[in-house]
Structures are given as C-alpha cells and as structure tokens.
Amino acid sequence: MKRSLLTSMRCDATQGAMRRMKILLAAPVALTSAGCVQVSAPEKPIEINLNINIRQEVVVRLQQDVRDLIKENPGVF
C-alpha cells in the first residue's frame, strides 16, 4: 500500500515535469510560427485581366516612354 502510494506520487511528479517540458517546448514553436509571415507562392501571382478599357490618346501619350522602357530592358520585354 505504502509502496504503491510512493510510486504513484513519483509518477505524478514525472507527469508534471513532462507537462512543463511540453509547454516549454511548445512555447518557442508557437512563437516562431506566430512571428513568421507565411509566404506561399501563388499559382498565378498576377491576375491577368484582358478586358482592358484603354483610350487611344493615353496610348499615344505614353508611346515614347514605353519604347524607351523596352529598349532599356531587353531581358524583361
């Protein structure tokens, strides 16, 4: 009887320590995941909208700038 009580007491202590350990282990994990900004690569990063409503005068005004842009960045255009 006495022996079993002792055993159970020791067991309680161990369980308590284990629980504390788990909390200690869980805390940094929770902190890391909270501080980390989840960046997952989306399938389509840029929404392609082909239904564009463009006025010709705007195009004419931008044309020269755009030509320069293309010329200066051959890898991108």
Place this chain on the structure above:
Amino acid sequence: MSRRTRLILAAGVALAVVAGGATVASAMMQDASAQLRASGQVGEQADGYLGLVGSAPAAVRAQVDSVNIKRRAYYTDLAAKRGAKIEEVAATTACELFRTKVGAGQYYRLPDGVWRQRDGGTPIPLPGYCG
C-alpha cells in the same frame, strides 16, 4: 614553377571562371523574355504581361512569373511618373511588343483571350486603342 607563380595562375583561372559565369548569366538574363517567346510555350498578352500558352513546366512558369513581376514594377514606376494607370502603361507596352517583339510562329493573345500564332509576313492585328 615557383609556388608564387602557381598561386597567381590559380587566381587568374578562378577569376576567369567567375567572370565567364557572370557573363553567361547576364547573357541569359538579357534575352529571357525573347527566349520564352521563342520556346512556343509562352506568348505576349494584350495586358502587357507574358502568358503561358498551354500547361508549361514549373521552370517555365517560374521564369514567366519572374519576368512579369519585373514588368509590373516598371509599369508601376512609369505610371506614377506620367500620372497614368498601371494598366494603361501595360497595354501601351503590349501594343509596342506586338509590333516589334513577337516573331513569326510566336504566340500572342488579344483582348478576346484567344491564343494565336503569328504567321510569317503579316503583322499582328492590333487592338483599336494601339493607334
């Protein structure tokens, strides 16, 4: 051969390798979009971005995304400078790319959303706003 000569030679070789690698990398960067268009897996779109013609491998998709992100940055920059919308700058660029960069046999996509292949002699029929 003295130890010093050998050291100098080794340094020279290392430098040449690094410089050569950098040249190759920059050459690849220089015509990334041209190479993508030439692959037949990628085409120019009326919205000013590259698009995938069919289902392309992940490596191609990554390259397209990379080019498009850079394009977006340039469009945003120019739009801010000229007080225009990003879409307007992008569409104007598309007009120009349709005119000058899409070669024979390469793909393009007008506002109707259909992928077409440019045939040899004829220019791409441009949207009305292209002027």
